[in-house]
């Protein structure tokens with residue numbers, strides 16, 4: 001790794017790298033498209049882009065790159081300042097690695113830094129959050145090796161209506177036939193300019209480059225011709241395929257194919273791609289007991305739930321898991337405090353309305369009162385040896401906390417099952433024993449603690465604390481083991497904030513070291529997300545600087561949604577129940593959609609004003625559009641039976657108007673989009689899809705009469721009614737995946 005990126009990493013600036021890499025993806029796609037559209041005129045621009053990409057890949061900071069990326073320029077400045085600090089740190093690190101070199105272990109951290117990082121939640125009574133720990137790890141130490149993404153993990157059995165899926169199969173086969181010895185990734189893309197067709201195959205350029213590397217010189221245009229020659233001329237969906245001199249292959253779809261597909265969806269319903277059934281576990285939400293869920297947990301809840309919905313929709317066997325922080329020495333002080341404040345807790349569930357305050361009070365006592373502190377420690381010992389009274393006290397605190405969380409889940413339609421850290425207590429004991437037996441020497445003594453350095457990791461996991469207790473690291477190790485070896489999951493997804501990336505990657509590396517899973521067979525991955533910021537772009541807080549209570553946040557959303565419906569006069573046309581349903585759908589839908597429509601890995605600014613704007617890319621805009629389409633069908637006077645009668649009598653929908661055809665093509669892209677989201681676990685392309693669909697519908701409705709009233713003559717265009725129906729059903733499918741409640745009246 002270059003010294004530049006190393007310095008960035010050491011000083012916790014990975015997020016900048018991530019941003020740069022994210023924009024690299026976009027630029028890379030765009031580069032190809034732009035090259036095609038303007039390749040003669042804009043060759044210089046293309047060369048510049050390519051230089052920028054190469055510089056990014058190499059981790060080199062060129063003047064040009066700094067100019068193009070203000071974020072990077074800023075980071076580079078900071079980096080200069082931090083270099084000095086790094087030098088000092090390095091001095092002490094060198095001493096440390098010398099001490100460990102006899103075992104071949106690379107330790108880039110001071111012992112005190114290690115201690116600071118690992119004495120945490122499951123063990124420590126000192127209110128250290130795992131999140132903080134993970135962050136400080138990132139700031140002070142190195143990285144865990146990332147495992148390679150397995151893009152072919154999801155085995156698609158049936159593409160549903162995915163055109164890209166079918167085209168990809170066709171072109172993959174053609175390339176294999178034309179160039180049997182080459183192994184190249186297929187590049188297929190939608191075109192934005194219809195003169196170049198509907199889709200494009202851009203594989204000829206990388207193939208030509210590969211051939212060149214093996215000493216064969218062939219122009220991309222000629223490579224493209226050879227691929228073209230292997231494409232069958234009589235497919236049911238290809239109208240025309242043309243080869244551009246630069247090597248791009250333009251693909252035009254048969255209009256009849258599209259008309260037939262839409263008819264089939266209208267008649268039989270929408271079919272999403274189907275995958276081979278596999279078991280996947282999604283670890284999401286996962287708040288900590290006695291501390292209220294915060295907006296970070298809200299993000300995890302929303303994103304995790306939507307990922308589950310997507311996986312369920314295509315046929316996975318999904319386990320929705322809440323890895324709640326319900327274990328550890330902090331329970332000592334909470335139990336001791338519960339005994340004092342609510343002595344009758346055993347017979348009556350205490351009304352602790354503000355659990356956060358209860359936590360703070362007990363923490364204050366723990367810090368200031370030595371007698372209380374001693375009692376708290378005794379409580380932990382009694383709890384961990386499962387003394388009934390203490391288990392009851394612990395359960396009481398958990399119940400109060402879970403009851404609160406359940407309000408949030410109910411309001412947001414979230415289904416999730418608890419497998420908290422406490423679930424792993426006996427498993428942690430067994431795990432440590434078995435590691436010692438099967439991997440002797442892996443756990444090493446460090447100031448009384450037992451730590452391990454998984455392969456390639458520079459920051460250790462603390463497996464046993466000096467007082468014999470376990471940590472957040474231990475419970476995550478036990479959870480990973482349990483998930484893979486007991487629950488037999490094929491895919492484990494951890495929806496956790498990006499700050500915990502190092503912690504999770506280190507745990508995964510340990511799992512691979514222990515031989516729990518083979519990366520080519522199972523996929524274990526951290527689905528990271530950025531922070532929630534306030535409109536001032538600082539950490540999201542109340543005006544008085546407190547953590548925002550999620551229930552207050554949801555209430556505020558409901559209040560604002562109600563106001564906006566009132567302002568539109570909806571109360572005059574809807575009854576009370578309809579109004580309430582619309583209000584809740586808008587409020588919760590907007591909060592979810594605002595989160596999901598942003599690039600997951602980036603920070604996002606929480607703004608009620610923006611998320612409730614009915615003219616933008618928001619849930620409220622979509623919900624209005626959806627209700628409008630449903631009402632067109634409802635008020636047409638055509639019954640379901642009449643419509644299905646019409647569909648039975650035909651086998652294509654005559655979608656001859658360009659606006660009809662555009663809308664139809666967009667509908668058919670849903671399956672492609674679902675496959676894309678399945679691969680990246682980024683939900684925003686699905687939001688973009690449904691938004692685009694709503695705007696295409698708008699264009700269609702502006703240009704085409706569904707019900708044509710001229711004088712006293714009324715003509716009903718049945719195929720357009722069917723198209724309305726298909727559009728609304730497609731939107732409803734997206735809403736379902738995004739967790740947005742649909743309402744047919746708004």
Ligand SMILES: NC(=[NH2+])NCCC[C@H](N)C(=O)O
Pocket residue numbers: 130131283286287288323324325476479494496
């Ligand atoms: N397996 C996991 N570590 N899941 C995420 C747990 C999140 C943790 N309870 C927190 O609030 O930060």
